[in-house]
Amino acid sequence: xxxxxxxxxxxxxxxxxxxxxxxxxxxxxxxxxxxxxxxxxxxxxxxxxxxxxxxxxxxxxxxxxxxxxxxxxxxxxxxxxxxxxxxxxxxxxxxxxxxxxxxxxxxxxxxxxxxxxxxxxxxxxxxxxxxxxxxxxxxxxxxxxxxxxxxxxxxxxxxxxxxxxxxxxxxxxxxxxxxxxxxxxxxxxxxxxxxxxxxxxxxxxxxxxxxxxxxxxxxxxxxxxxxxxxxxxxxxxxxxxxxxxxxxxxxxxxxxxxxxxxxxxxxxxxxxxxxxxxxxxxxxxxxxxxxxxxxxxxxxxxxxxxxxxxxxxxxxxxxxxxxxxxxxxxxxxxxxxxxxxxxxxxxxxxxxxxxxxxxxxxxxx
Numbered sequence: 532x533x534x535x536x537x538x539x540x541x542x543x544x545x546x547x548x549x550x551x552x553x554x555x556x557x558x559x560x561x562x563x564x565x566x567x568x569x570x571x572x573x574x575x576x577x578x579x580x581x582x583x584x585x586x587x588x589x590x591x592x593x594x595x596x597x598x599x600x601x602x603x604x605x606x607x608x609x610x611x612x613x614x615x616x617x618x619x620x621x622x623x624x625x626x627x628x629x630x631x632x633x634x635x636x637x638x639x640x641x642x643x644x645x646x647x648x649x650x651x652x653x654x655x656x657x658x659x660x661x662x663x664x665x666x667x668x669x670x671x672x673x674x675x676x677x678x679x680x681x682x683x684x685x686x687x688x689x690x691x692x693x694x695x696x697x698x699x700x701x702x703x704x705x706x707x708x709x710x711x712x713x714x715x716x717x718x719x720x721x722x723x724x725x726x727x728x729x730x731x732x733x734x735x736x737x738x739x740x741x742x743x744x745x746x747x748x749x750x751x752x753x754x755x756x757x758x759x760x761x762x763x764x765x766x767x768x769x770x771x772x773x774x775x776x777x778x779x780x781x782x783x784x785x786x787x788x789x790x791x792x793x794x795x796x797x798x799x800x801x802x803x804x805x806x807x808x809x810x811x812x813x814x815x816x817x818x819x820x821x822x823x824x825x826x827x828x829x830x831x832x833x834x835x836x837x838x839x840x841x842x843x844x845x846x847x848x849x850x851x852x853x854x855x856x857x858x859x860x861x862x863x864x865x866x867x868x869x870x871x872x873x874x875x876x877x878x879x880x881x882x883x884x885x886x887x888x889x890x891x892x893x894x895x896x
Contacts, residue, residue, distance in 0.1 A: 595812055596827040600820035604698035604716050607677040608706070620878040624705055624716045625649040625662075626693065647785065648689060648701075650709065652875050658841060661880050663871075664782045665689060665847045670860035671708045676700065681707035688860055708863075709872040718820045726814040728761030731801060734791040736764060736784075742773050764788060778861075779846070786844045843884065847871075 627647030648665040667690035675683040677699035687695075692704035702713050728734060736759055742752040744766050752767055759767060768788050774780035801807045848867035852859055867887075874883035 592827045595816050598813070598816040599825070599827070601823055602698055602716075602718070602820050603823050604702045605822065607699050608703050620655045621653040622711055622714050622875070623651040623653075624702060624713045625651055626698070626701060626716065626718045646690065647782075648705070650705065650711065650713075650875075652711075652880050654881055655878055656881075659881065660842050661845060661875075661884065662786075662842060663845045663847055663875075664785070665705070665708075666778060666782070666849060666861040668778060668852070668859070668861045669708075669847065669849065670855060670862055671704065673704050674700065674707060677703045679703075688858070709868075709875070711872050711876045715825045716822050717825070719818050725761035725765060727811065727818065728759075728764050728792065730807065730810040730814050731792065731795045733758055733760045734764055734788065734795050735759075736767060736787060736791050738767070740773075742767075742770055744770060745772060777852075782846065789842075843888075845871075845884075845888070 625647070626649075646667055648667060650663045650665065652661045652663070653659070654661075667688065669689045670686055671689045672681065673684045673687050673689075673692045673695065674681055677696055681703075689704060689708065693701040696703075698716060698718060702716060705711075706713055735756055737756050738752045738754055741754050744750040744752070746766060746769065750763065750766055752770075757763075757767075768781065768784040770784075771777050771781040795801075801811060848864035848871060850862045850864050853862050854860075855862075871880075871883060871887070874880050
């Protein structure tokens with residue numbers, strides 16, 4: 532169902548459209564390196580949980596559910612909308628966060644930044660998942676507040692919405708841009724994901740060119756397949772300035788990291804090793820915050836038919852970078868974005884992908 536039926540969108544709403552205005556200035560960045568990179572890791576945990584639940588370990592799943600952090604991002608924007616049907620399509624907003632204060636609440640402004648924004652769409656068939664990465668520098672209208680109409684406020688980079696109004700405004704902004712209803716949210720602060728990767732014994736990642744990290748201790752990444760532990764992997768996927776396509780390379784590396792992590796989870800015998808599986812899931816749940824209505828047991832049911840090869844990565848259609856009001860921003864391809872998000876809202880994403888995306892294993896868009 533389209534978000535317009537819940538939020539008073541005007542007919543003809545086009546993703547990426549809106550009036551101009553000055554660029555919002557977010558809170559100062561912290562000096563230490565940012566960890567907010569890989570929201571997709573949460574998907575791995577859900578896929579594994581589906582197998583756990585398939586084995587009848589519901590009590591264990593409920594225990595993990597209690598370990599998740601909770602937030603209420605919908606109270607100002609739901610307008611009484613009913614919960615999504617368990618047997619219908621599902622849209623989950625995955626946000627990789629950059630917190631200057633790990634204990635700060637997610638529903639307030641100024642303490643967090645969103646470095647990774649992904650809309651994960653699961654069709655009503657529940658046998659596939661489409662993960663649409665939204666460039667963090669995408670220039671979009673940001674409502675004045677979570678409860679305000681979409682047309683209020685000014686335009687800014689989409690990742691600024693989290694800093695301006697916490698998770699509620701981030702959800703509202705994404706719904707206004709896409710006209711797609713968000714059913715659940717997952718926010719991850721990535722300091723804890725070193726342990727997630729290490730619980731699997733590290734991952735194999737392909738480095739396309741020799742790279743020197745821009746962060747201390749200035750690691751050297753050599754072209755070819757590299758085995759990386761958690762610290763090394765997170766450092767690698769933070770790199771972007773060394774690549775011609777900058778932030779798009781960073782998004783591509785995120786997607787490659789997820790695939791590598793999933794491959795390692797299966798090939799290393801994680802699913803058949805209770806101790807290893809428990810360490811992985813415990814590390815993941817400690818780093819994740821979800822909405823009040825999110826249930827790992829329900830998610831396990833939703834994901835029971837999903838497997839790694841049924842995840843498809845896409846990027847929100849865009850026309851590349853431009854300089855607007857002195858800021859380098861990414862500009863949405865209005866027509867392509869409109870048709871894609873309309874297909875998502877109508878649960879026709881599979882047909883849209885078949886008609887618009889050239890099949891290619893590992894392709895991101």
